[in-house]
Amino acid sequence: MNQHGEAWKKDFPILDQQVNGEPLVYLxxxxxxxxxxxxxxxxxxxxxxxxxxxxxxxHTLAERATAQYEAAREKVQQFIHAKETAEILFTRGTTTSLNWVAKSYGEANVQEGDEIVISYMEHHSNIVPWQQLAKKTKASLKYIELTADGQLDLDSAAKQITARTKIVALTHVSNVLGSINPIAELTRMAHAVGAVIVVDGAQAVPHMAVDVQQLDADFYAFSGHKMLGPTGIGVLYGKRTLLEQMEPVEYGGEMIDFVHEQDSTWTELPWKFEAGTPNIAGAIGLGAAIDYLTKAGVENIHAYEQELAAYLLPKLQNIPGLTLYGPIDAAELTGVVTFNLEGVHPHDLATALDMQGVAVRAGHHCAQPLMQYLQVSSTVRASFYLYNTKADADCLVEALIAAKEFFNHGTI
Structure with missing residues (x-):
């Protein structure tokens, strides 16, 4: 399986460089x-x-561009197993997608006294829109708790989701803990009380097979740039019955049927939501990324990442003073591993790793409620993908040990 990582890595020219005099290890x-x-x-x-x-x-170029743009939409539909392309809306990214749902569906369907249920592991993009909706409608915003090993607590979910719940908005995979949430089961809980479920799939779609019909998700959002595609392109999937009821969030060219002097009518799905000139190149790039992921096989990618996690986690556990956050069973993770090193600020540790060519992320990861829940201010996150290898994992471990030695004794 490790041969796959080496083979895939050759397709990524940016990885063939040195950073601070060391070979780049992008995590x-x-x-x-x-x-x-x-x-x-x-x-x-x-x-x-x-x-x-x-x-x-x-003209020829316009027709050529349109064909390629709409072909990308078809690729997205097939990749996440939506029923039809009308259910695939192109957006700027996951953040825009979630805001559209909160603004359009939320404001039309949530009233004073209703409940919106999220969890403590959500990214800010799946917290702030619901906070604003709750304030505007005087609804209640409730949080599902986590288990000790950083997974969603289903008992807590069953208590928080009630007959007053109108929206359940949850991440499919935590961007900090790497935890994979049982969305199909949570969907059943939401639908049992008449609520809709909104899924943040930004960390799921790049790493594992996603079937929105099997999950029975009402809305599902993700970004192109996290799945080998360009920045500035994202997707909102929504069930046709819901999208047809919703008003557009943006108005202008492209999304209209007819503009009268005092009123306008909207064109059909999916274009009624896509006002203005879209990110055509981004959509085409996303289509190419889907081609690449399909050829590689998302099931193969998921299995490979879990193999890397199973290889790395025991090595990290053997480093004295290193605390891991989230599940330590590789079968329950994607390629995300989050940790802190005793006595070293996460930003200092990330800087020390960068000096050794290892790129990781330090901070609150746009998940401050989760940081508060974990009783830390910030953490270090190493996130692996198909182009990483066991050699990269070894480099991370070696760099951590060297950094620990430097901060303890002033030498590397």
């Missing part, structure tokens, strides 16, 4: 993934051969 894919040559070339080819606005022109 920050949970923040943004690197892009394979195939994606870079797809975007470049679009700009060189098909650059034009979509849906509006009848």
């Amino acid at each position: 920050d894919s949970a923040a943004t993934s690197q892009k394979p040559t195939q994606v870079l070339e797809a975007v470049d080819t679009y700009y060189q051969t098909a650059n034009a606005n979509v849906h509006r022109g009848v």
Whole structure:
């Protein structure tokens, strides 16, 4: 399986460089993934051969661009197993997708006294929109607690989700703990009380097979840049019945049917939500990323990441003074490993690792309620993807040991 990592790594030119005189070991894919040559070339080819606005022109380049843009939508639909392309909306990213749901569906369906249920492991993008909705509608915002090993507490979920609950918004995979949540089971809980479920899939879609119909998710959001695609492109999946009821969040060109002097009507799904010139190149790049992930096999990627986690975790546990957060069973994780080293601030540790060529993320990871729940101010996160190897894991361990020695004794 490790051969796969080495083979995949060759497709990512950015990884073939040195940082601070050391070979780059990139372990920050949970923040943004690197892009394979195939994606870079797809975007470049679009700009060189098909650059034009979509849906509006009848000339050759416009038709070519439109065909490629809509082909990308079809790839997304097939990749997450949506029923139809009308249920796939292109957005700027997960944050935009979640805000659209809170603004359009939320404001139309949540009233004073209703409940919105989230969890302590949510990214700020899946907290702040619901805070604002709760304030605006005078609804109650409730949190599902976590188990001692950093997983969603289903007993707590059963208590928090009640007959007054209108929206349950949860991450599929924690961006800090790497925990994989049982979304299908949580969907059943939500639907049993008549609530809809909104899923933040930003950390799931890049790393594991996702079937929105099997999950029975009402809304599912994710970003292109975390799954080998360009920045500035994202997806909101929504069930057709819900999307048809919702009003657009943005207005302007492309999303209209007809504009009268005092009123306008909207075009059909999915375009009624996509006002203005879309990120055409981003969508085409996302389509190329999906081609790459499909060829690699998301099941293979998930298994490989779990193999890397199973290899790394025991080595980290053997470092005195290192505290791990989240599950320590590789079968319950994606490629995210979060930790702190006793006596060393996470930012200092990340800087020391960077001096050895190892790129990790330090801070609160846009999850401050989780940090408070864990009773820490910040942590260090190493996040692996298909292009990482066991050699990269060894480099992380060696760099941590060297950094520990430096902070304790002033030498490396």
